[in-house]
Amino acid sequence: MEDRKISKAVITRLPRYFRYLSDLNDKGIEKISSKQLSILMNATASQIRQDLNTFGDFGLQGYGYNVRYLKNEIAKVMGIDEINNMVLVGAGNLGQALLRYSGFNKKQFIFNAIFDAVPTTIKLPMNYKEGTQKFEVQPIDELNMYLETHDIDIIVLTVPKVAAQEIVNKITKKGIGIWNFASTDLEVNKGVVVENVHLSESLMRLSYNLKKGRN
Amino acid sequence: MEDRKISKAVITRLPRYFRYLSDLNDKGIEKISSKQLSILMNATASQIRQDLNTFGDFGLQGYGYNVRYLKNEIAKVMGIDEINNMVLVGAGNLGQALLRYSGFNKKQFIFNAIFDAVPTTIKLPMNYKEGTQKFEVQPIDELNMYLETHDIDIIVLTVPKVAAQEIVNKITKKGIGIWNFASTDLEVNKGVVVENVHLSESLMRLSYNLKKGRN
């Protein structure tokens, strides 16, 4: 894999390529050209070739791309060929829905522990760490200690807006990612990566586009 | 409000402006300059002025922007000054979490009905239509008829990927928005607007950025 400068726009599109290639692979399709893929994905063939070439020579002139190979290479680039260990912080409605969510690959993204301000017990989530028998929700004060003593990659943060920053402030671990569902922009230490899912912003964009279309 | 060409990038940022201005307004702050806001939001003052000017002259030279006025104008632009009537389609974990989600304005975005392949009864959701006493989940076959006979703006679609497109195909209503949580790209008729929340793509981006930072 070469080390050219990877644009933000390409990274945004990578998971979508992965999704389409996974679907094609599941259908048993072995090769695809940038032209064919461009029709499928509603993009330009030029963009697809440009995007894929940021990472390396995945294609073969005169042939196209091998679907399975390309899919796997993109998985490697994104780091989803390895297991991502997660903890849930905030066991409310949304948090519990994510625990049981089957949309993302259950084998690649695994919940290892659950924290909440109110410790309790919740029902077995579908993609909880395999073989675990205890499903206790731990008090949030123990989060930082847990992170320091366990190999966790991602914190799924589904606490109320007002609680989010305070929780993040206490984290001392480096090289960790926060999947942030709280509708606030978190300030984090160096070495901590944040990916926001600002649901209300998404809903507002829908509202805007809807109104615009009606004019 | 003038009618210049509004760039996609600006629309993406609008809800974030709204959030910051709402916070400032709640704190009782009356005026803000593009410079001050740029520090707060981690953007350039130039971009903020450029963005806001797409919609009209909201500022006052030598003074800055009136926080409350600007907030309200942005709300108007986004169409969240009016009520958005919604229905939930797919009453699983994620759907129910959204029903009870308090992150978006409960008075502006109201659930009016719930549909699912398996009709049942669910517990009172927090931001369900006010005063309603029945909380029956209706069979999904009745969705299209419901849409044709009620004043609905937005369908919140939280069904499995495989079911999503089929449901959308049956919708005959125009001028409706779909807030799509199914991890697939929907094909819709003209006049139907889709806003995607592809959670697994977001998670993959986090994975990528995390791995990149570790190298």
Add this chain to the structure above:
DNA sequence: TAGATTGTTAATCGATTAACAATC
């Protein structure tokens, strides 16, 4: 009025598309 800050034009930067030589 003088100082501050906008609105807007011009310059730069980055991302997308077009074009075609390289090559399987």
Add this chain to the structure above:
DNA sequence: TAGATTGTTAATCGATTAACAATC
């Protein structure tokens, strides 16, 4: 080999930043 399709350079397009005149 001939046809197909990539990889890559060059051209275009759009978005961001800089700069400053307008004006409160």
